[in-house]
Amino acid sequence: MPSGTHSQRRVLSGMRPTGKLHLGNFVGALDNWVRLQDQYRCFFCVVDWHALTTDYADTGMIKHNSIEVVLDWLAAGIDPERSTLFIQSHVPQHAELHLLFSMIIPLGWLERVPTYKEQRENITEKDLGTYGFLGYPVLQAADILMYQADCVPVGEDQVPHVELTREIARRFNLLYRLGGKPVFAEPQPLLTPAAKLPGTDGRKMSKSYGNTILLTDPEPLIRQKLKTMVTDPARVRRTDPGNPDLCPVGDLHKIFSSPATMAKVNQGCRSAGIGCIECKGWAADALVRILNPMQERRKKYEQNPRLAWDILEEGSAQAQKSAAATMEQVREAMHMSQRYEPLPSSEAAK
DSSP, X not given: XXXXXXXXXXXXXXXXXXXXOBHHHIIIIIHXXXXXXXXXXXXXXXXXHHHHHHHTTOOTTHHHHHHHHHHHHHHHTOOTTTEEEEEGGGOTHHHHHHHHHHTTOOHHHHHTOHHHHHHHHHOOSSOOOSHHHHTXXXXXXXXXXXXXXXXXXXXXXXXXXXXXXXXXXXXXXHHOOBTTBOSOOOOEEEEOOOOOOBOTTSSBOOGGGTOOOBTTOOHHHHHHHHHTOOOOTTOOSTTSOOOGGGOHHHHHHHHHSOHHHHHHHHHHHHTTOSOHHHHHHHHHHHHHHHHHHHHHHHHHHHSOTHHXXXXXXXXXXXXXXXXXXXXXXXXXXXXXXXXOOOOOHHHHTO
């Protein structure tokens, strides 16, 4: 059971169950989550209902992928003694709050969300003309507000979603009060430092591009992938000087290598004193040093995945307690309490 007091500031964040995580997931979110545990009461959620917004026609791998995601969380250092890890669909209050919010949200608010238009244009192989896809920011708001989160760790591209959550909280509080007080606080975005992490082909690391380095990749595979990684296009021959600032391998060094290694890369690349193969080897060394301890921690759960499932079940039970308390306030504010409450005599006489 996570330690901490109710007065601790709260963080809510989640990931879709896409299977094993890659370095981009680690740099963009997971590494930051591990640090946040020292400062906040953290709720980390596998958002399996969100997976249905785009993958509703193929649900066979959702549960297996949920376990894979959580194994990587645990391997990276997410501590179930300090944080609540749970599965969204195991806390049915999320669906109830989503339904109630959907009754009060103007359609135009959802249609103006930047990622809605962007994904409709870019994901052409799937039918995204569903309410679930249009309304997923409402479900996201329910996820956040359910736990009275003070902060939501996001990249800059997700800030509009947090702002929509704030608008939903504001609208609910305007319509419904609890003893004259608002039900929901307005959460703040907690910007995650956005490091530039390229995939092996130089584009953004993404499973859809097939250019990832997984957190579970063994050392030989990491070295093999880096050997084929694109480099500074201006460096055609071994004797040509290069520019680490224009090289995807240089970007990896900036994130994972030590200052001493970075100094060698800068001096050697710019003077053509080292070749790209040697430079890639140093990058592989840095990745192996970071990933090996994570892979060792992961083995404990890989050998007995039931341990991870038990953590999720316990976390989901804890999340339900927090969610139940929030929903009791929501229902009372909306005069939909599950308790019978007779009308005041002045109202009954009307």
